[in-house]
Amino acid sequence: MNRIKMWDWKRGSILFALCLLSLGCKNNLSPQSNNDDTVTLTIPHHPLRNEQDLDVLLNEIGDARVVLLGEASHGTSEYYTWRAAISRRLIQEKGFDFIAVEGEWADSYRVNNFIKGEKKDSAAAVNVLRQYDRWPTWMWGNYEVASLVTWLNAHNQSRTTQEKVGFYGLDVYCLWESMTELMPYIQGADPALVKAAQNVHQCFQPFSADAQEYARAVANASADCRVETSKLWNTISKQSNGTPRIEALFVAQQNALVALNGERYYRSMVSSNTESWNIRDRHMAQTLRRLLDFHGPDSKAIVWEHNTHVGDARYTDMVNSGEVNVGQLAREEYGQDNVYLVGFGSYSGTVIAGSSWGAPLQTMPVPEAMPGSWEQILHELSPTNKIILSKDIQANEYLSKRIGHRAIGVVYNPAIEQRGNYVPSVLPKRYDAFLFIDQTRALRPILPPTSATQPPDTYPSGH
Structure with a gap:
């Protein structure tokens, strides 16, 4: 759109x-x-x-x-x-x-x-x-x-x-990669947290990291991972009182947050462009707030x-x-x-x-x-x-x-x-x-390591 x-x-x-x-x-x-x-x-x-x-x-x-x-x-x-x-x-x-x-x-x-x-x-x-x-x-x-x-x-x-x-x-698009990045952070952690992360992986596995495929499955009522992503976020959030100051825990939480809001984004985009837009921008605002909290009360942020x-x-x-x-x-x-x-x-x-x-x-x-x-x-x-x-x-x-x-x-x-x-x-x-x-003049792009076509992660928004 x-x-x-x-x-x-x-x-x-x-x-x-x-x-x-x-x-x-x-x-x-x-x-x-x-x-x-x-x-x-x-x-x-x-x-x-x-x-x-x-x-x-x-x-x-x-x-x-x-x-x-x-x-x-x-x-x-x-x-x-x-x-x-x-x-x-x-x-x-x-x-x-x-x-x-x-x-x-x-x-x-x-x-x-x-x-x-x-x-x-x-x-x-x-x-x-x-x-x-x-x-x-x-x-x-x-x-x-x-x-x-x-x-x-x-x-x-x-x-x-x-x-x-x-x-x-x-941003919120790449929930699959965030789930992959999360796993090393929780090795040896509370078994309930490990299990919650594994359940998210299992729920998304049929869609081969293809966001559009997941959105289509949601539209057809054949998929819905909201319970799994919510449980993961709630479980990992209990590891700290508010935004953690320990970087490893902060990063782990952020990856879980991307999974939570990414799933909400892709699920909503099949029915409401306004809702999906707002989920994405609210996620970005929430991430900005978390980063400022993590860096301390006197921290300052530049946003591009x-x-x-x-x-x-x-x-x-x-x-x-x-x-x-x-x-x-x-x-x-x-x-x-x-x-x-x-x-x-x-x-x-x-x-x-x-x-x-x-x-x-x-x-x-x-x-x-x-x-x-x-x-x-x-x-x-x-x-x-x-x-x-x-x-x-x-x-x-x-x-x-x-x-x-x-x-x-x-x-x-x-x-x-x-x-x-x-x-x-x-x-x-x-x-x-x-x-x-x-x-x-046009930007000077760096060619990626492979020329294979990748799914358009910014779908359906052009910005």
Whole structure:
């Protein structure tokens, strides 16, 4: 299912016409009415040319405990490189403790162990990222992430064990791998726990690690592993009072949590897209909370996810169908002053995506943004990279309405983009800041160790 909704053509077209008719559309605009009733838009912005230009963003982030960094696609190089630049500065200058990504727990925990281990070179970083071998492999198996992983490994060499920066996956898809990863942690444990884990393995075994096959079996009322996964989670949760501070127990619990919520996700997706979306985002928010608890009361987190997870859902059309997301849940749980949401977007360029679920990756063109969209307005303002702070545009009456904002998933068809790739958004409220990259290029993927087609773990959501 394409999760990106159609936006309001009429309102967007009017807004774009207003911008084009204004005399100052290519400069910093000021609000005024002319005799011909055209209106100019005020969009103050800051240049984004190098890492020093991030000073204004770091200033605004202040003492926030959680910083969520979005992206308008999973296949754009600049989104990854600018998020890496921001993350390095947050770690170095503000003491952030870990990066949590829209990736699988088991694969990402291997990256976590890599960056906390002995010093390795960039070739070793590339090899560890090849372990992201399930479709879409390019999301974390890419050279942009390899550069960051190399830096994190080097950065951690001078830090104590407790001070080392971590790297974790928040997602829920890969419950089979999490169950495999769980078993070594519980060898010799309470027999009831071992038995509960074995029962989960046995329940899922007929589906050969194929999530879609399990979902079909649930739909046909021939499978249901909810009792087994619930019993495993309840049994392992009794091993500690709340979130454990012992890492081995924390990891074991997290793998069991992935099994619990992964089963719920795949079971619900056959009947309700909204429910499956909410299960997934609530799982990611729960994992983020567990990581913060594990790292202590003063810990700070950086989150990398798609804009559809980062930007507060209450200020998009997602709210119409009852969908929530991580950005909204974080603001509600930690308070808006402790959470800083950063969106990303671009006008045109190229992107890595697939033409269908599980299809080979392709480098695809990203057409010029649709007239009246947020990205088109920013391009007409000036065809340069820029930082927009929400506090500077909150008084703008036009931007307080929903405007189409482009979002590209792992499945993409540029030819029909204008029919559904724009999310109606109140930008000053959806994000605290927005980074606009006028022209972008495709991500540089690391080829997985095998060319065999893997099941599309992100099914049915493109983000």
